[in-house]
Amino acid sequence: MLDRAPQETQDETRPRPVAFRGAGFTPSAGRYSGWIALALVIAFWQLAGSAGWVNALFLPPPSAIVAAIYKLALSGALWQHLSWSVMRIGSGWILGTIAGVIVGFGIGLSTLARGVGITFISALFPIPKIALLPLLILWLGIGEEPKIATIALGVFFSTAISVYSGVDAVPRNLIRMAQSFNVPFHLIVRRVIWPGALPSILAGFRITASVALLLVVSAEMIGAQYGIGAFVLQAGNLMQTDQLLAGVVILSVFGLVVGKGINLLEARLLHWR
């Protein structure tokens, strides 16, 4: 008995090799998987078009879209459209972001601003900006102002919301510690709250950059002669479906470029993470 018992326990307590399980979920963007999936979808799309499974009018094949973009680039109109849209998106986004960051910090830091600001944001954010187009035309005319204002308005609300939730999410104990060390208010904002809120502010930028791209189409409904949005609208009005999709592809490439830009910005500003 005595001889056997330790042997049994030894058997049970013998270290069993267990694979490391606690790796967490860390999806990392694969280098190729995204591109391969994209290429497969495009190849299938082209096949459907070339084989005549779908009418080219209802879904132009990728080759027709590429041809439309090439023609557009060759005529020089592409650069004209792009430069006008970049100007509108850029200035609208910058104006909306500056105002949004200021208001967002106000809401995050002051009781009065919080009460007033959240009420107004909740009341005004859900208004569809397109419904206001006739009014925007009456107020601001049909020059660049209403177009930039449309984009800036869309960007402003999302930015303000993401900034104040970012400020709210900064750990209170860090702020309390700074306060007990008698750090002045502006330094707390700059050294503690700003870096703490930055991750969610940058996440907000990612959304607002897309919002600006979405809104450029409705902004350019207002008497624009050039611009990617105006080009897409015109192609839709004229039932030139290949050009319509060409405009859409340009917009989404633009979105990819902006996304990459924000990645770079995150890598630089958030290197401490």
Add this chain to the structure above:
Amino acid sequence: MTGFARLALASLLAIAASGIARADDALKAKIGVLRLSSSAPVFIAQDKGYFREAGLDIELKFFDAAQPIAVATTSGDVDFGVTAFTAGLYNLAGKGTLKVIGGMSREKAGYPLIGYFASNNAYAAGLKTPKDLAGKRIAVTQVGSSFHYSLGLLADKYGFKLADIKVLPLQSLSNAAAALKGETVDAALLPVSTARTLIDSDGAKLLGWVGDETPWQLGAVFASPKALTNNALVTKLLGALVRADREYHDVILASVKDGKAAINDKTKPLLEIIAKYTILPVEQVVGNCAYIDPDGKLDVKNVANQISWLQEQGFVDKGFGVDAIIAKEYVKAD
């Protein structure tokens, strides 16, 4: 035995005959239209039973813009469409997805449809006639629309370049009206129905009517390729429409004076039909009567001109002419 065989044959024939007869009196079709008086004959033919008498079972599908009707005809959601020519319609027709089978509304002198309107400031500064529109900022709904083409015709008539005009596409009639009222454009081309409230509230000034300056073929009846294969259906439909065209022309258009139809015992029943389908009071319908040829003729020469103008502007794909989009066997040319 032979008696039985005869009986069987006779009953078979009877069944076949009744089948044909049933198919014959139930030729079903859908027509896509706008709730505008420029489609008046369609409403008259439907309401007074002309389609039914011709052996057709017609369902009207209402749309809120011209372009979707052309798209719906292409996709087969409607068999026929009655609406204005647009660049989008020509682009679809050029790909063979629909064909024109008859004429509908026209811009014609004495029958106000689309007008040139000046903002109050521009009017005060000397914009008094359509000729003065050269070099001005003018709002239209969309590039390649009826309004844009009307401007092109005006430029040809008075010998100025369309490029001298700043054409501003504002996407909707309400946007164009707002821009005109807000003095951010010098002028706009608007249909009489949209402009009436502006003029009544003194928000803009009328410069003239497109029909008086440059008459042209505004609207048409067109059919999907599937409907075109059914000869009996198309012939009967056009027959019923021409009957209504003739009645509309002889009763309502004949009474038009100073751009307004008279309201009397003869015109009242027809005006009430139009009012019912356009959801407008009769008093507004009378000032909004599009000219329609009594024989349903199409101004083929003008259609050819529209196509080549739109192709020159780059709004319509090159490589087809008027012959490619017209079903010659049905169209009566002007």
